[in-house]
Amino acid sequence: MVRVGFLSLAHMHAYSYGHALKQLPNVELVGVFDPDQERGQEGAERMNTKYFPEASRLLTQVDAVIICSENSRHREFTELAASHGVHILCEKPIATTIEDAKAMIDACEKANVKLQIAFPVRFNTPVMRVKEMLERGVIGEVLAIRGTNHGQMPGGWFVDPELSGGGAVMDHTVHVVDLIRWFLGKEFVSVYAEADNMLYDVSIDDCGMLSMEMEGGIFVTQDPSWSRPATYPTWGNVTLEIIGTEGVIDLDAFAQNFMVYNDQQRKISQKSFTEDMDLGLIKDFIEMIEEDREPSITGFDGLQAMAVALGAYESARIKKPVQLR
Amino acid sequence: MIRVGVVGYGTMGQVHSQAFQELNDVELVVVADPDPDRRAQAQRDFGVDVVSNIEELLRSSSVDLVDICVPTYLHETVLAQAIVGNKHIFIEKPLARNLEEGQRILELAKDYDKKIGVGHVVRFTPAYTGIRESVLQGEIGQAAVARTFRGGSQFPQGWHDWYADFDLSGGVILDLIIHDIDYLRWLFGDVERVYAKTTHGRTTAHLEWAMIVLRFKNGVIAHVEGSWTNFAGDFYTTVEIAGKDGLIKYDSRETDPIVKTTLAEARAGGGVTVPENPAARSPYLLELEDMIGAIREDRAPLVTVEDALGTLKVALAAEKSARLGQVITL
Ligand SMILES: NC(=O)c1ccc[n+]([C@@H]2O[C@H](COP(=O)([O-])OP(=O)(O)OC[C@H]3O[C@@H](n4cnc5c(N)ncnc54)[C@H](O)[C@@H]3O)[C@@H](O)[C@H]2O)c1
Numbered sequence: 001m002v003r004v005g006f007l008s009l010a011h012m013h014a015y016s017y018g019h020a021l022k023q024l025p026n027v028e029l030v031g032v033f034d035p036d037q038e039r040g041q042e043g044a045e046r047m048n049t050k051y052f053p054e055a056s057r058l059l060t061q062v063d064a065v066i067i068c069s070e071n072s073r074h075r076e077f078t079e080l081a082a083s084h085g086v087h088i089l090c091e092k093p094i095a096t097t098i099e100d101a102k103a104m105i106d107a108c109e110k111a112n113v114k115l116q117i118a119f120p121v122r123f124n125t126p127v128m129r130v131k132e133m134l135e136r137g138v139i140g141e142v143l144a145i146r147g148t149n150h151g152q153m154p155g156g157w158f159v160d161p162e163l164s165g166g167g168a169v170m171d172h173t174v175h176v177v178d179l180i181r182w183f184l185g186k187e188f189v190s191v192y193a194e195a196d197n198m199l200y201d202v203s204i205d206d207c208g209m210l211s212m213e214m215e216g217g218i219f220v221t222q223d224p225s226w227s228r229p230a231t232y233p234t235w236g237n238v239t240l241e242i243i244g245t246e247g248v249i250d251l252d253a254f255a256q257n258f259m260v261y262n263d264q265q266r267k268i269s270q271k272s273f274t275e276d277m278d279l280g281l282i283k284d285f286i287e288m289i290e291e292d293r294e295p296s297i298t299g300f301d302g303l304q305a306m307a308v309a310l311g312a313y314e315s316a317r318i319k320k321p322v323q324l325r
Numbered sequence: 326m327i328r329v330g331v332v333g334y335g336t337m338g339q340v341h342s343q344a345f346q347e348l349n350d351v352e353l354v355v356v357a358d359p360d361p362d363r364r365a366q367a368q369r370d371f372g373v374d375v376v377s378n379i380e381e382l383l384r385s386s387s388v389d390l391v392d393i394c395v396p397t398y399l400h401e402t403v404l405a406q407a408i409v410g411n412k413h414i415f416i417e418k419p420l421a422r423n424l425e426e427g428q429r430i431l432e433l434a435k436d437y438d439k440k441i442g443v444g445h446v447v448r449f450t451p452a453y454t455g456i457r458e459s460v461l462q463g464e465i466g467q468a469a470v471a472r473t474f475r476g477g478s479q480f481p482q483g484w485h486d487w488y489a490d491f492d493l494s495g496g497v498i499l500d501l502i503i504h505d506i507d508y509l510r511w512l513f514g515d516v517e518r519v520y521a522k523t524t525h526g527r528t529t530a531h532l533e534w535a536m537i538v539l540r541f542k543n544g545v546i547a548h549v550e551g552s553w554t555n556f557a558g559d560f561y562t563t564v565e566i567a568g569k570d571g572l573i574k575y576d577s578r579e580t581d582p583i584v585k586t587t588l589a590e591a592r593a594g595g596g597v598t599v600p601e602n603p604a605a606r607s608p609y610l611l612e613l614e615d616m617i618g619a620i621r622e623d624r625a626p627l628v629t630v631e632d633a634l635g636t637l638k639v640a641l642a643a644e645k646s647a648r649l650g651q652v653i654t655l
Contacts, residue, residue: 143524143528143534144522144524146548146550192520192538192652194538194540194546196544196546198467198469198470198569199469199470199569200569207469207470207546207567208546209470209538209547211521211522211538213522213650219536221522221536223470223548225470227470227567227572228567228572229570229571229572243524243534243552245528246556248554248556319654320651320652321520321650321651
């Protein structure tokens with residue numbers, strides 16, 4: 001039995017992870033800590049578990065925690081969990097600064113606890129299939145990739161730079177960068193970016209465009225914009241067009257859906273029948289603990305993805321490509 | 326009656342020649358092409374006079390309009406001769422292969438008392454003009470992020486494979502997605518800076534994929550992508566424009582009103598499904614109609630040499646950016 005708790009429910013993915021935990025036979029959801037008591041109590045109720053007013057009380061009763069706090073607080077929660085010898089699944093992005101990310105990785109190493117970063121899209125079934133295709137070399141040698149990770153404007157703490165560390169570029173670059181690093185086993189070496197606040201009355205970047213280079217001269221573009229309007233029938237997308245010397249693969253990770261037109265609510269929505277990737281992520285995390293193996297998505301993976309987003313902000317500021325180390 | 330001579334009877338020369346048949350009081354009278362097979366074909370197709378080059382065309386026939394459909398690297402030379410002949414001129418995009426040629430064309434066009442129009446046909450393509458209207462009418466509010474794609478099809482087949490010679494055609498950026506650069510300039514105005522990547526030079530001559538990031542002076546961020554491939558595929562285009570109050574999405578693959586699958590085709594071994602997107606009036610007809618209108622009404626054509634040079638400059642900046650790995654500020 002693996003005993004799991006939540007540290008903060010600020011990120012709404014917590015509920016989907018909680019749902020996944022409930023489906024696994026060998027897992028006990030012990031409880032929730034959240035510095036925001038109201039959110040914590042409500043969330044605990046929703047997930048049918050206990051609210052802990054003190055993090056340390058929860059940490060003495062669990063083997064692992066899932067950290068769904070605001071991005072800039074990932075470090076404090078990670079250090080706290082590590083100091084209690086508790087394994088960690090941390091929501092992406094790993095942190096908001098290189099320094100914080102490195103401190104998190106160090107703390108977990110020293111405490112000998114496992115740190116996994118939540119990049120659930122790696123567990124999307126079509127995504128996994130494409131990884132297989134690339135491994136079989138069906139499109140020859142990869143030359144270039146065009147990615148998008150569009151979304152709606154999330155609001156809340158996501159648009160508070162202090163808590164999120166960045167807007168659309170921070171929020172939506174890391175998934176795509178992580179997938180591509182995972183697909184190709186190569187690192188990003190430079191990034192050029194445009195980033196701006198043009199879509200919403202918020203004081204953070206809500207749109208942008210990245211053009212990056214990887215080891216071996218592969219180039220990648222990525223559109224992280226919160227450019228899906230409120231009327232859009234779904235939350236957004238993750239797409240990758242992978243161009244090889246012998247073919248091209250067009251991946252639309254959430255294309256498995258149907259449309260619903262509802263007159264009563266005057267609403268058009270796209271309903272997904274994609275398999276639950278969050279369940280895949282959580283299952284993998286639990287198995288890692290049970291089997292005492294290395295995390296499939298490490299702190300280093302989290303750091304590398306975040307570094308590209310930070311490089312993008314630097315590039316947008318100086319209007320030049322930025323070398324990534 | 327406006328009498329027309331077409332120079333270069335390849336893919337575009339043939340499309341234009343057909344379009345001229347559908348215009349009132351316009352007559353295609355002569356076709357010039359150095360290739361005897363092409364000349365024979367023009368004669369068969371339209372029963373017109375044929376000559377082997379523009380000099381002969383100017384000497385032997387009295388035409389009002391010269392329509393230049395030769396490979397890009399020959400644009401300036403042929404256009405200069407048409408100007409000596411004092412004809413109205415329609416010339417395929419891109420205006421020229423490089424900046425020097427483009428600038429010399431602009432010099433020639435200054436004070437020229439006849440009309441010169443350039444074939445940026447996307448400005449006459451219904452989906453694109455419709456999208457532009459929607460944006461200009463404020464249906465999505467102030468635009469912020471635009472994305473375009475053009476390509477997916479087999480590598481173009483040209484005369485002596487000139488498309489595959491980067492020095493002659495300029496590749497995907499200069500030949501293909503210059504259409505979208507022109508369209509976006511028509512919508513959003515001048516470009517501030519360009520950062521571009523292409524697979525050119527990293528693969529065989531018959532595969533190129535390019536992705537350009539543009540920042541317009543009005544703030545709009547754009548991603549312009551296009552491809553020619555050596556693997557089979559169907560040509561398609563997409564446009565997406567996100568604004569403060571909404572989003573426009575277009576994908577040509579989703580707008581084919583007819584999709585036909587037949588036993589006859591299956592038996593013939595093809596077994597292909599053929600989509601059709603018919604239009605009574607093709608964009609090529611519309612652009613040439615505008616050119617004829619410009620001559621008749623003594624007004625400028627929709628796409629002038631200045632416009633086309635402005636677009637060419639952005640495409641060349643993208644080519645340079647890709648070559649040097651640098652941001653090019655215009
Ligand atoms: N607007 C569009 O959608 C579009 C599409 C394709 C091509 N184009 C442009 O049109 C132009 C022609 O392209 P294409 O695909 O028709 O080329 P093509 O290779 O199919 O045809 C070129 C023709 O020009 C002839 N030619 C060569 N030298 C000549 C000369 N000195 N005088 C007269 N004829 C000569 C060749 O024999 C050939 O028949 C290019 O600039 C291209 O970029 C535009």
